[in-house]
Amino acid sequence: MSQIPVSFIAGTGLSVPEKILTNKDIEKIVDTTDEWIVSRTGIKTRHIVSEGVLTSDISKEASEIALKEAGVSPEELDFIILGTVSGDVSFPATACYVQEKIGAVNAAAFDITAACSGFLYSLIIGNGLFAAGNVENILVIGAETLSRITNWKDRNTCVLFGDGAGAAVLKKSKGDKGILATFMKSDGRLSQLLMNPGSINGQVVLDSKGEKMLPFINMQGREVFKNAIRSMEEAISNVLEQGNVSIEDIDLLVPHQANVRILDLLAERTGIGKGKIFINVDRYGNTSSASVPIALHEARKEGLLPEGSLCVMAAFGGGFTWGAVLVRF
Numbered sequence: 001m002s003q004i005p006v007s008f009i010a011g012t013g014l015s016v017p018e019k020i021l022t023n024k025d026i027e028k029i030v031d032t033t034d035e036w037i038v039s040r041t042g043i044k045t046r047h048i049v050s051e052g053v054l055t056s057d058i059s060k061e062a063s064e065i066a067l068k069e070a071g072v073s074p075e076e077l078d079f080i081i082l083g084t085v086s087g088d089v090s091f092p093a094t095a096c097y098v099q100e101k102i103g104a105v106n107a108a109a110f111d112i113t114a115a116c117s118g119f120l121y122s123l124i125i126g127n128g129l130f131a132a133g134n135v136e137n138i139l140v141i142g143a144e145t146l147s148r149i150t151n152w153k154d155r156n157t158c159v160l161f162g163d164g165a166g167a168a169v170l171k172k173s174k175g176d177k178g179i180l181a182t183f184m185k186s187d188g189r190l191s192q193l194l195m196n197p198g199s200i201n202g203q204v205v206l207d208s209k210g211e212k213m214l215p216f217i218n219m220q221g222r223e224v225f226k227n228a229i230r231s232m233e234e235a236i237s238n239v240l241e242q243g244n245v246s247i248e249d250i251d252l253l254v255p256h257q258a259n260v261r262i263l264d265l266l267a268e269r270t271g272i273g274k275g276k277i278f279i280n281v282d283r284y285g286n287t288s289s290a291s292v293p294i295a296l297h298e299a300r301k302e303g304l305l306p307e308g309s310l311c312v313m314a315a316f317g318g319g320f321t322w323g324a325v326l327v328r329f
């Protein structure tokens with residue numbers, strides 16, 4: 001492997017709201033069944049924020065866990081980069097609210113909009129900032145309160161999503177561990193397949209049939225499904241090639257958690273095998289940009305990513321956006 005990493009993941013953290021919504025609970029809201037949801041998605045429960053709890057609140061909790069593990073104080077942070085599509089307000093950036101809440105007075109803070117790829121986009125941008133020099137510590141967050149932008153009358157989407165936050169602290173690399181290869185790409189021609197037109201003030205957005213879209217998550221599930229597998233497969237093979245490693249060398253694949261059927265197919269197509277793919281979508285649903293850092297934190301806590309292990313993270317989301325990161329722990 002030829003890459004010399006410029007940064008490594010020194011700590012991770014997660015925060016999910018206490019309130020759990022089961023499939024049985026959702027049966028009371030829309031015309032669906034636990035059996036349908038489990039068989040089509042693998043999702044059993046999701047966590048939902050209580051009234052008044054914002055994306056910056058759960059980001060704060062996840063960040064403080066990650067900072068503690070990394071041994072980095074908030075004052076030592078150079079940047080806070082937060083991937084989200086359900087920020088506290090339209091502007092300022094939710095990262096600025098997190099900055100205030102954790103007391104990171106010396107940081108520059110900004111948000112990244114890349115939907116479910118938001119955390120990986122933020123991680124890749126953060127890693128790039130180390131290459132530019134004069135940077136010691138960066139806090140990268142993926143956090144969502146999707147329940148606030150979910151149409152609870154639409155059974156096609158409301159069964160899928162959940163709220164949560166995950167965080168990682170990047171430190172300047174001193175050895176051979178760290179981020180070895182990165183890949184990110186987007187295709188705006190597919191934007192209509194998965195979008196929320198709600199933030200466009202008063203403007204009417206029409207779908208492909210000319211009908212007015214509601215200001216919530218809108219999705220054409222089947223098309224998203226096909227593109228998800230194709231794009232994550234592309235991203236994974238790209239970072240493996242850059243890192244000059246094969247799929248057999250990977251100890252754990254930590255993918256975006258959208259649907260267990262997507263993950264089963266991804267395991268099959270990449271050849272990694274189901275035992276090496278981390279899955280927690282059954283408990284959290286799709287938490288968009290929070291899903292990869294939540295899964296990463298849980299995988300680390302379960303001891304699945306010991307010192308020296310090789311991990312690929314991969315994601316796809318609205319935009320379309322997709323990406324992957326190869327990392328040595």
Ligand code: COA
Pocket residue numbers: 031032033036037040041116155156157159194219220221222223224225228258259286316317318
């Ligand atoms: N409960 C019961 N029936 C439902 C339902 C629900 N929650 N949601 C949809 N259906 C119905 C549909 O109305 C449709 O009925 P019809 O045939 O009478 O029209 C039927 O189930 C099949 O719908 P379809 O969309 O073809 O199902 P599917 O097998 O493609 O599964 C998804 C739907 C959403 C689970 C699947 O397409 C998917 O996971 N897509 C990717 C979603 C994703 O990952 N999004 C996030 C990207 S970051």
